[in-house]
Amino acid sequence: PYAAVARAAGKPYRISEINSVRCFGEPGVSDAFEASLWLTDVLFEYVKLGAAGVNIHSNIWNKVHGWDAHGAFLFDIPQRQYRSANSHVQPPAGYKFTNQYQLRKVLPLYYGMLFFAEATANRARLIPVEHNSPARLKIWATKDQVSGQVNVTIINKDTAVSGKILLRLPGYSAGEVKRLVAPSYKASDGITIAGQTFDGSIDGHPIGNAYAETVQGNGGVFEISVGATSAVLVKLTKRVP
Structure with missing residues (x-):
């Protein structure tokens, strides 16, 4: 209200x-x-x-x-x-x-802020998502207003269930995957975003080498693995004519 x-x-x-x-x-x-x-x-x-x-x-x-x-x-x-x-x-x-x-x-909390910030960079707008996933799985999608890139954020709140998600996005052919993970949902240390952590940082800069997995679509369909109590950011780019 x-x-x-x-x-x-x-x-x-x-x-x-x-x-x-x-x-x-x-x-x-x-x-x-x-x-x-x-x-x-x-x-x-x-x-x-x-x-x-x-x-x-x-x-x-x-x-x-x-x-x-x-x-x-x-x-x-x-x-x-x-x-x-x-x-x-x-x-x-x-x-x-x-x-x-x-x-x-x-x-x-800061890891959550940072993950959200990357998913919504460049004034990205929310776009509709249709899915039949379990209640403990949340899926959000945004479109970058500068590059046209589509960012899909998958949040699995289930503490035991992992699996694979099929994303269907016609016209998009490739992308990268970044993961927000930790040893357990109760962990306060060992949290990483794309392989980097702030554990031990004294200047606010992340520690470790950042990396992202590459993903290729098949007719606009992407298969993404999602672990229990974790989040995944999938950045998809359009097929070049």
């Missing part, structure tokens, strides 16, 4: 704050790989509703969950910032303040 009210008033509809669990997230959920898959899917849902943007909640400390709130990142902070905030939350034993803000850890 809020989106309809905004449209009627000629105003953009924007989500001012969101997290996998209200406010500051929840340990074991917001810092687990399942949050990556959830966020990728929910961002597409908001696009479908016509949202102009979504603000992902993030913080450093809070009175509910203590020092580490569960947003997209964890940072080490200068002591002057802690003092100026007049916070009553005590740092963990042995915590050492830094001279400047410093990345400590990239959390699973």
Whole structure:
């Protein structure tokens, strides 16, 4: 209803704050790989509703969950910032303040943000998808407004079932596949996008060599394997006359 009210008033509809669990997230959920898959899917849902943007909640400390709130990142902070905030939350034993803000850890939510961003780059527009897949499998498609490339995002939320998907897109002949995967849906480490991870990164740059699988269509039909609790981004290009 809020989106309809905004449209009627000629105003953009924007989500001012969101997290996998209200406010500051929840340990074991917001810092687990399942949050990556959830966020990728929910961002597409908001696009479908016509949202102009979504603000992902993030913080450093809070009175509910203590020092580490569960947003997209964890940072080490200068002591002057802690003092100026007049916070009553005590740092963990042995915590050492830094001279400047410093990345400590990239959390699973950011992987979901990054995966969604690649699937919707260049103001890509949602295009209709028809499928008869199980309820725990979500499929979204966008079309790049610059290149005409079609991006198909497949999100498998089932913890046990894997399989193959047949994509039918007449006129498209080849593409590449990138995967968002982790050791398990409860993992907080070992998450990768196209083979790269932020585990151990101190500057926000991914670690490892990026790679994508190539896929060839047969009459516009592409066979894509999808693992349990994982996401796949398929980028398809048109056949050259």
